[in-house]
Amino acid sequence: MKNKKYVVITGASSGIGRSMAKAFAGRGFNVVVVARRVSLLQQLKDEIMEVNSKIDVIIKSADLSVPENAILLYNSLAEIDIQVWINNAGIGYYGEVSEQPIDELNHLLNLNINSLTILSSLFVRDYHHIDNSQLINISSAGGYTIVPTAITYCASKFFVNVFTEGLAKELLASDAKLSAKVLAPAATKTEFGQVANRIEHYDYDASFGTYHTSDELAEFALKLFDSDNIVGFVDRESFSFEQCDGKIPYANNNKFNQKVP
Helix, strand or coil: CCCCEEEEEECCCCHHHHHHHHHHHHCCCEEEEEECCHHHHHHHHHHHHHHCCCCCEEEEECCCCCHHHHHHHHHHCCCCEEEEEEECCCCCCCCCHHHCCHHHHHHHHHHHHHHHHHHHHHHHHHHCCCCCCEEEEECCHHHHCCCCCCHHHHHHHHHHHHHHHHHHHHHHHCCCCCEEEEEECCCEECCHHHHHHCCCCCCHHHHCCCCEEHHHHHHHHHHHHHCCCCEEEECCCCCCEEEECCCCCCCCCHHHHCCCC
16 A cells, blocks of 8 residues: 655755655655755656655755745645655855855855744644654754854754754653654765855865765664654764764753743
8 A cells, every 4th residue: 555654855856855855765655855956856756766656756846045935835735644844955155254145144044944944833833743743854063063164054053953952852841743853964975065165066085084975864864763862963073873862951940931820
C-alpha cells in the first residue's frame, strides 16, 4: 500500500536539501520539494522516480526570501498529510557587518529567520496533536559560536537554534505529539561556499580540509529523525556527529512560568 505520508523539504534544489529528499524517499516517504529553481526540482523528481516510481514527488516553486510566500506555500499544501516538515532553505554571506549591503541583509533575515519561523509556527499549529509528526529545522554549528566575517549568518542561525530548542521544550511540556528538532552541520560541501563568497567556484579542500558531503548530512538527518533527541550537531573540532537534548540553557524556573491573572 502506498505511503500516504509526505515529507516537505525547503531548499531542495541542491545540496543538503536535495540529498535529504532522496534519503527520505528511500525510506518510502512521498516528498514535497520546494525551491526557486524548478528545473533542478524536476531533475530531482526524475532521479527519485527512476529509483522508486511508487513515490509521489510534488514540486513547489517558492521564493522564501519573501515571507508572504511562506504562508502561500503552506496553505497550498493543506490537502496532503504531512509527517515531517524540514526547513532547510537558508543563505549566508561572508564579510564585515559594516560592509554588508542592506538588500543582502534583508534577504538573509527573511530566509533564515522570518520564513522559517512562519512555516514552523503554522506546522506546529496544525500538527501538534498528530502522532509521529516532526519539525526539523536545519541550522549550523555557526549558530552555537561566532565565526569572524559571518556575524549576521551566525546570529540568524543562533535564532534558529534557540527557537527550535525552546519550541521542543514547549511541546514536551504541553504533551504535544509533534516533536521539534534542529540539525546543525559544520562545513558541508554545497553551493554555500560560492554564494557566501559571491564567487563561481569555491575550494572546500583549501578552505576547510575536513568537511562533510550533502549525502552524509542527509544520513545525519535520518539519524536525528529516528531518535528522541532534540539536537543533532557536528562537532567543529572532531567533525563527529552527536545528538543531545539541548545545547542552550533552558530557564526552567517557576517564576518564569507564572501566568498573569
